[in-house]
Amino acid sequence: MIEGILIGLSTALSLTNILMVMVGCFAGTIIGMLPGLGPMTAIALMIPITYGFDPSTGLILMAGVYYGAVFGGSTSSILLNAPGIPGTVATAFDGYPMAQQGKAGKALAIAAYSSFAGGTISAIFLLVAAPSLSKVSLSFRSPDYFALMILGLTAISAFSSKGQFLKAMMMVVLGLMLATVGQDSLSDITRFTFNNMNLTDGISFVLIVMATFAMSEALTIIFRGKDPNRAAKQISLTELGSIKVNKEETIKMAKTIPRSSILGFLIGVLPGAGATIASFLAYGMERNYVNEEEKQKFGKGSVHGLSAPETANNAACSGSFVPLLTLGIPGSGTTAVMLGALLGFGIQPGPRLYQTNPEIFWSVIMSMYIGMVVLLILNLPLIPYIARILAVPRNYLIPLILFFSVTGIYLMSFNNFDIFLMIGIAVVATFLRLYDFPMPPLILAFVLGGLMEETLRRSLLISDGSPNFLWDRPITLIILIITVVIVFWQIFSTFRKKT
Amino acid sequence: MRISPTKFISLLFLVLSVFYLYTAYNIQVFAFDENAPFNARTFPIYLGWAGIILSSLKIILPEKVTTEVNHKHLDYKSIIYLIIISLIYAAVILKIGYFISTSLFLFASYYFLGERRWGLMFILSFPFVAAFMYLLHGLLNIYLRDPFLKYIGVMG
Numbered sequence: 001m002i003e004g005i006l007i008g009l010s011t012a013l014s015l016t017n018i019l020m021v022m023v024g025c026f027a028g029t030i031i032g033m034l035p036g037l038g039p040m041t042a043i044a045l046m047i048p049i050t051y052g053f054d055p056s057t058g059l060i061l062m063a064g065v066y067y068g069a070v071f072g073g074s075t076s077s078i079l080l081n082a083p084g085i086p087g088t089v090a091t092a093f094d095g096y097p098m099a100q101q102g103k104a105g106k107a108l109a110i111a112a113y114s115s116f117a118g119g120t121i122s123a124i125f126l127l128v129a130a131p132s133l134s135k136v137s138l139s140f141r142s143p144d145y146f147a148l149m150i151l152g153l154t155a156i157s158a159f160s161s162k163g164q165f166l167k168a169m170m171m172v173v174l175g176l177m178l179a180t181v182g183q184d185s186l187s188d189i190t191r192f193t194f195n196n197m198n199l200t201d202g203i204s205f206v207l208i209v210m211a212t213f214a215m216s217e218a219l220t221i222i223f224r225g226k227d228p229n230r231a232a233k234q235i236s237l238t239e240l241g242s243i244k245v246n247k248e249e250t251i252k253m254a255k256t257i258p259r260s261s262i263l264g265f266l267i268g269v270l271p272g273a274g275a276t277i278a279s280f281l282a283y284g285m286e287r288n289y290v291n292e293e294e295k296q297k298f299g300k301g302s303v304h305g306l307s308a309p310e311t312a313n314n315a316a317c318s319g320s321f322v323p324l325l326t327l328g329i330p331g332s333g334t335t336a337v338m339l340g341a342l343l344g345f346g347i348q349p350g351p352r353l354y355q356t357n358p359e360i361f362w363s364v365i366m367s368m369y370i371g372m373v374v375l376l377i378l379n380l381p382l383i384p385y386i387a388r389i390l391a392v393p394r395n396y397l398i399p400l401i402l403f404f405s406v407t408g409i410y411l412m413s414f415n416n417f418d419i420f421l422m423i424g425i426a427v428v429a430t431f432l433r434l435y436d437f438p439m440p441p442l443i444l445a446f447v448l449g450g451l452m453e454e455t456l457r458r459s460l461l462i463s464d465g466s467p468n469f470l471w472d473r474p475i476t477l478i479i480l481i482i483t484v485v486i487v488f489w490q491i492f493s494t495f496r497k498k499t
Numbered sequence: 500m501r502i503s504p505t506k507f508i509s510l511l512f513l514v515l516s517v518f519y520l521y522t523a524y525n526i527q528v529f530a531f532d533e534n535a536p537f538n539a540r541t542f543p544i545y546l547g548w549a550g551i552i553l554s555s556l557k558i559i560l561p562e563k564v565t566t567e568v569n570h571k572h573l574d575y576k577s578i579i580y581l582i583i584i585s586l587i588y589a590a591v592i593l594k595i596g597y598f599i600s601t602s603l604f605l606f607a608s609y610y611f612l613g614e615r616r617w618g619l620m621f622i623l624s625f626p627f628v629a630a631f632m633y634l635l636h637g638l639l640n641i642y643l644r645d646p647f648l649k650y651i652g653v654m655g
Contacts, residue, residue: 052641166557170512173550177519184539191526225574399608414644419589435505436566453542465536494563
């Protein structure tokens, strides 16, 4: 492992890669800060820029963007009470009241220190857990992978559906349907192309991500008449206050950070869960841990209440890399986008990545840590200046997002059919979003579609067409039982709410 | 009887699933693969049925949480303009090249979204796209096809 860490450090600490982490963190912070635009959009917008890079550099840039976007989301939560991403909603509970009390600088500093500490602790967990899990996952067979993918898709539907599980499951099916367009991987038979040559190779992953996130988010902002920058006028350098944290506040943070880090990391590892659930659970857990006097301060600017969700959401980000790097199965929408990018570089993540491309495996892990250091030492002092980006009018912001989306697709194929297709999918996605049909399950399903069909094919061929493969192996059975429990829990909670 | 938008979308999804399933059953597979436990049709058929079952459930079951959208607050005019501009952009990008089409697209989008600061609109379209192209093509060595710039000798 020491050797791996050194390989990772030597790759991540090259001048180009350090520059990429800095650029990524900076760009991610700016994009993540804009309400409505989260890490998925930020990473998707970076994909065209990474075309000319080697895989490690491209992934390091994306990891930087990821952490930057999460930090940026916290900034808009604290300053505007407008979370950039769902994972930072809980940050606003106590961060915004602190900002209203004239302690915005302090709130941002607490958020940055907590994110850094949470990210550091979980990066250490990742260092230990990922190689061990890689070895375990080598014993996984096709039925286990198939069951794991079913679990991942069910879990993301359950957690991202806001109580509308059926809608999320419909998006899963739609994502899988889109993934079947084009040539069948084994027989080369074309499916659902309707004799259109442009569809023979299937629909590109970048196109789907750009259409369902970047472009449809831009259209949604316009459609809803939302101005992501409407409160930006309130921000000025003088109103942010000091970023210094006193001894008492440091002690409070020191108590909160370890437990929230562990919780955040564990939630992040679970397929489908992630930063949002981790931050809410950490907030709730922290409220139960503190004394009665502190409990009263929750929602009014509590240090515990701000530190807990910030620590947990960053810890969950690192945790979500565990299933991606070790099993090749992303646990969240954001890691699904990163999986797509990895596949674009010709790298198949999974248990063998640790052996076949150790420099990528370790450099991504090390760059996460470097990214957090960069966020702390570069972004925190720059926050008063970066916050001014919130004043960019949407009249400029939206066309620029559309421009990046179209450029990404144009660079890939130099063909306008793909641009037309992207616009069509983006329009449909905009209407679906309007009625709360979630997009992350669609993306995850689209990314996993090919692999899912492949593992189902192998499983059915091995069992000679019998469904016995679903219960023959204990691992498969356990994973499927967990899936069934999630489905029944969803049905039960629906029934309970109704009564 | 008024059908809720969610149920209407579910109905459209049901129609899509039926069509998908019909197309899936009609996928031509090799003769030797016809009775295999798994062929190119199998997975799409499962998906088609899954789509039909899920959308039917959504239509049949009563709505526990309703998503209310106030159409008066939706800016249809701007979004229609943006979509039309985007479609025109996609249609002309190959003919007039990336630089001119993208710059015009940005300029027109700023205009239709209500911007009237002409100087800023110009800077954030033509020079901005030129700088972006230089970043991609000149610095990052990412090939950016532009027949027009090639024709006038700006790009190699």
